[in-house]
Amino acid sequence: MGFRKLFASLGAGGASVDTIITEPNVVPGGIVQGEVRIQGGSVEQQIEGLSVGLQARVEVEGGENEYKQDIVFTKQRLGGAFQVQAGALHVVPFGLEIPAETPITH
Structure with missing residues (x-):
């Protein structure tokens, strides 16, 4: 049993997480509804915390360089351990809640 817990802590046989959005078409200022589904693996596991957030891929300019970076611009904690x-x-x-300044994606 000790090996299963060790493997689960490394990701093998551990819990899997899936986030389901009920309505994918949301506008800035609206609310995106959904659920996070955690399917237990081969051993019980302690979850320290759970949160959902939104991120955008933005172009960053610095001097003569330009690159893309993922930025988390809102995050919500969904309970404790x-x-x-x-x-x-x-x-x-x-x-x-989707912030009113969220960029529109199509």
């Missing part, structure tokens, strides 16, 4: 039992499904719903 909890345990996910082996094989169990843990679902956390959320509503994340």
Whole structure:
């Protein structure tokens, strides 16, 4: 059993996380609704925290150089620590407000 916990801490046989958005078409100032689904792996695991956020890929100019960088521009914590039992499904719903200054993507 000790090896399974070690492997899970390295990602093998550990919990998997999937974020589901119920309506992908959201405008700045709106709220994106969804849920985070955590499927337990082969051993129980302690989750220290859970959050969702939005990020944008932006062009950064510095001197004569230009490069792209991912920037997180809003983030919401979805509760504290909890345990996910082996094989169990843990679902956390959320509503994340989209800032009014969010760039429009198409």
